[in-house]
Amino acid sequence: MKIKNICCIGAGYVGGPTMAVIAQKCPEINVTVVDINEKRIAAWNDEDVENIPVYEPGLSAIVKEARSRNLFFSTDVDAAIDKADMIFISVNTPTKTYGIGKGMAADLKWIEICARQIARVAKNDKIVVEKSTLPVRTAAALRDILDNTGNGVKYQILSNPEFLAEGTAIQDLQNPDRVLIGGDVETPEGKEAMEALVDIYASWVSKTNILTTNVWSSELSKLTANAFLAQRVSSINAMSELCEKTGADVNEVAKAVGMDSRVGPKFLQSSVGFGGSCFQKDILNLVYIAKSFGLNEVADYWEQVIKMNDHQKRRFAANIVKTLFNTVSGKKIAVLGWAFKKDTNDTRESAAIYITDYLLNEQAEIVVYDPKVKEEQVYADLDYLNTRSSKENRSRVTVVNDAYKSCEDSHAIAVLTEWDEFKQLDWRKIYNNMLKPAFLFDGRRLLERKTKEEIGFEFYAIGN
Numbered sequence: 066m067k068i069k070n071i072c073c074i075g076a077g078y079v080g081g082p083t084m085a086v087i088a089q090k091c092p093e094i095n096v097t098v099v100d101i102n103e104k105r106i107a108a109w110n111d112e113d114v115e116n117i118p119v120y121e122p123g124l125s126a127i128v129k130e131a132r133s134r135n136l137f138f139s140t141d142v143d144a145a146i147d148k149a150d151m152i153f154i155s156v157n158t159p160t161k162t163y164g165i166g167k168g169m170a171a172d173l174k175w176i177e178i179c180a181r182q183i184a185r186v187a188k189n190d191k192i193v194v195e196k197s198t199l200p201v202r203t204a205a206a207l208r209d210i211l212d213n214t215g216n217g218v219k220y221q222i223l224s225n226p227e228f229l230a231e232g233t234a235i236q237d238l239q240n241p242d243r244v245l246i247g248g249d250v251e252t253p254e255g256k257e258a259m260e261a262l263v264d265i266y267a268s269w270v271s272k273t274n275i276l277t278t279n280v281w282s283s284e285l286s287k288l289t290a291n292a293f294l295a296q297r298v299s300s301i302n303a304m305s306e307l308c309e310k311t312g313a314d315v316n317e318v319a320k321a322v323g324m325d326s327r328v329g330p331k332f333l334q335s336s337v338g339f340g341g342s343c344f345q346k347d348i349l350n351l352v353y354i355a356k357s358f359g360l361n362e363v364a365d366y367w368e369q370v371i372k373m374n375d376h377q378k379r380r381f382a383a384n385i386v387k388t389l390f391n392t393v394s395g396k397k398i399a400v401l402g403w404a405f406k407k408d409t410n411d412t413r414e415s416a417a418i419y420i421t422d423y424l425l426n427e428q429a430e431i432v433v434y435d436p437k438v439k440e441e442q443v444y445a446d447l448d449y450l451n452t453r454s455s456k457e458n459r460s461r462v463t464v465v466n467d468a469y470k471s472c473e474d475s476h477a478i479a480v481l482t483e484w485d486e487f488k489q490l491d492w493r494k495i496y497n498n499m500l501k502p503a504f505l506f507d508g509r510r511l512l513e514r515k516t517k518e519e520i521g522f523e524f525y526a527i528g529n
């Protein structure tokens with residue numbers, strides 16, 4: 066079966082870049098990305114490709130190449146579903162904020178809306194692909210909704226989780242470690258649907274890197290992969306605290322441990338805590354699933370990854386207060402970096418939000434600079450926590466568009482995102498314009514201690 070028309074529901078950080086790369090690599094397939102968010106779709110269609118809503122190195126060039134050729138962005142969800150042979154569901158699946166499973170389970174409300182909309186609109190057979198990260202066995206719920214419409218349309222449901230990381234999304238999509246496709250391996254129709262999706266990826270990914278499994282393994286592998294990755298960060302961050310007490314250096318420990326080929330060197334960078342929209346939500350979801358099967362030891366084991374991460378953020382903020390003579394009340398603290406990692410404008414669950422909130426509770430004045438995050442996003446992130454009024458957040462937090470300005474007259478600087486440009490700053494100039502003693506807290510192990518201490522900074526780095 067050759068796919069001619071693809072629809073992707075959800076034009077976010079996954080739907081946008083993923084479909085842009087499919088459109089780039091498969092010019093013979095029409096790819097339409099749809100979303101109910103009109104502003105987002107308008108931004109994807111902005112004449113100036115630099116204004117697309119997702120910042121990812123290399124993405125705007127691909128959008129420029131494919132848009133209006135075979136890549137389209139639209140709010141007409143029904144029309145795109147109707148036309149498509151294959152529909153990717155790439156909508157958000159955040160942690161539930163209400164009802165049963167509040168604070169743990171994934172909220173599948175948007176997934177269900179999509180399934181019902183497909184069921185209502187579809188007139189011919191469709192392959193429905195789960196691109197969103199979903200709890201294991203969601204495909205059964207989707208099947209239930211899709212197969213009970215009584216209009217005779219036949220559906221195949223595939224699971225095709227996405228493993229891209231923000232900031233390197235294009236690289237990850239163009240050259241993935243693996244593509245995972247789960248489906249109904251028991252029936253010829255199921256196998257045919259899986260082959261149709263394999264064929265699409267095979268346009269640019271070697272077949273040996275395309276893995277096919279049953280649908281449950283695929284769904285569960287995605288949660289497992291994120292849990293393993295986050296666990297490595299929490300493991301090295303746990304060691305960072307012990308390093309600080311013992312004179313060991315967490316970077317040296319990470320290098321020594323990572324050179325064991327069974328461990329490997331990646332994802333051992335100690336930090337102020339992992340952020341991003343997925344690690345926490347996916348682990349909480351895994352914990353919830355384990356608990357729902359009565360597997361309490363399994364649940365407790367994974368929950369510790371989150372507890373360690375919360376501890377890491379809290380202890381970094383607490384250390385700032387302690388070092389600044391046990392009070393930051395009325396003191397100006399510069400926050401360098403608001404995104405959850407470099408090379409993205411995404412701030413979801415960024416450690417910077419929680420550290421700022423902690424310092425605001427201690428009555429600090431905060432001045433934020435991030436090269437890609439807009440002022441309104443910073444306020445929206447703080448308001449979302451509901452810790453204080455929106456008015457107070459605006460009066461106590463200033464967002465500036467210049468790193469030097471944010472550090473001027475400050476008592477301390479906290480580096481919270483590892484943006485490359487922070488390494489190149491004129492740190493002597495920054496020091497000269499700060500109050501003394503000038504404190505510099507590196508939550509990313511981005512800066513060199515020796516040169517900063519030579520300038521005169523009181524320097525603190527995670528795990529050293």
Ligand SMILES: NC(=O)C1=CN([C@@H]2O[C@H](COP(=O)(O)OP(=O)(O)OC[C@H]3O[C@@H](n4cnc5c(N)ncnc54)[C@H](O)[C@@H]3O)[C@@H](O)[C@H]2O)C=CC1
Pocket residue numbers: 074075076077078079080099100101102105142155156157158175178179196197198199227228229230231342343
């Ligand atoms: N952000 C990431 O790096 C990764 C995310 N994922 C998973 O991919 C999924 C999507 O994540 P993001 O793209 O980051 O989310 P996002 O929030 O950036 O985008 C989701 C989009 O879906 C739209 N949407 C929701 N319901 C809709 C409906 N009924 N009809 C049309 N549009 C609808 C929203 O308006 C939003 O624009 C999640 O399940 C996430 O766990 C997986 C791998 C990486």
Ligand SMILES: O=C(O)[C@H]1O[C@H](OP(=O)(O)OP(=O)(O)OC[C@H]2O[C@@H](n3ccc(=O)[nH]c3=O)[C@H](O)[C@@H]2O)[C@H](O)[C@@H](O)[C@@H]1O
Pocket residue numbers: 198227228229230231232291294298331332333334335336337338339340341342343344405406
């Ligand atoms: O499901 C998802 O959403 C995605 O989640 C992560 O990708 P992402 O969150 O975009 O970015 P990562 O590079 O994994 O970083 C996550 C957080 O961990 C932190 N981190 C990462 C690595 C490290 O060694 N140390 C560390 O503190 C980062 O700074 C960041 O805050 C996974 O890496 C992707 O494979 C997955 O597809």
